[in-house]
Amino acid sequence: MSEEKLTGRGGKYNFPSSVPPEDPEIVKAALGSVLHWYNRGNVSKCNTAEEVQTRCEEYIAECYETGQRMTVEKLALALGITRETLWKWEQMNDERGNIIKKAKDCIASYDADMVTAGKMNPVPYIFRAKNYYGMRDQVDIVATPGQQLQDIPAEDVANKYAELPE
Numbered sequence: 001m002s003e004e005k006l007t008g009r010g011g012k013y014n015f016p017s018s019v020p021p022e023d024p025e026i027v028k029a030a031l032g033s034v035l036h037w038y039n040r041g042n043v044s045k046c047n048t049a050e051e052v053q054t055r056c057e058e059y060i061a062e063c064y065e066t067g068q069r070m071t072v073e074k075l076a077l078a079l080g081i082t083r084e085t086l087w088k089w090e091q092m093n094d095e096r097g098n099i100i101k102k103a104k105d106c107i108a109s110y111d112a113d114m115v116t117a118g119k120m121n122p123v124p125y126i127f128r129a130k131n132y133y134g135m136r137d138q139v140d141i142v143a144t145p146g147q148q149l150q151d152i153p154a155e156d157v158a159n160k161y162a163e164l165p166e
Contacts, residue, residue, distance in 0.1 A: 033068045037077045049095035055079050056103040069114075070107045072132045108133040 037059070059078035063070045076086040090100040111128055114120035129135040 029066065029068065033062070033066060033074065034077065036062065037074065037080075040078075040080065049099060052079065052089075052096050052099050056099060060103070060106060070110050072104060072107060072128075075103055075107065104132065 055078055056075070059075055060070065062068070062078075063074075068074075072086070073083060076083045079086065081089070086100060090097055090104065108129070111120060111125055111133075115122055115125040130137075
């Protein structure tokens with residue numbers, strides 16, 4: 001039986017939407033990090049600002065030491081809360097909310113550094129920036145009631161359009 005061709009002419013993974021199988025070492029490292037935070041024990045007491053600050057620092061240090069990519073999802077896991085609770089805490093105008101905002105700013109800064117260095121695909125970065133970091137690509141046009149458009153003689157408009165090519 002011949003070996004299946006993965007790349008090149010007739011290869012299975014030639015299209016951008018097609019992703020080769022995961023590298024077992026990458027999977028192992030990612031799941032090891034997930035298990036580390038999942039098995040931290042009861043972290044539901046992580047309610048005081050000091051506890052949240054300590055856990056955020058531990059999470060960032062763990063990512064630094066292991067070379068894992070920081071994510072909002074894993075930040076919530078490290079705190080022992082859901083992403084929804086993380087979002088609610090972030091909306092609070094208190095010390096805990098400010099700590100969450102700062103931790104998410106660290107993740108956003110890391111992502112921006114990775115994408116500008118060409119180490120992260122821009123498409124997931126755009127998704128994350130819009131969904132997690134509040135960025136958007138929209139232009140707001142404000143129309144003020146009562147503002148009159150400039151009166152332009154019909155003859156000037158006709159002359160302007162006469163100059164256009166067919």
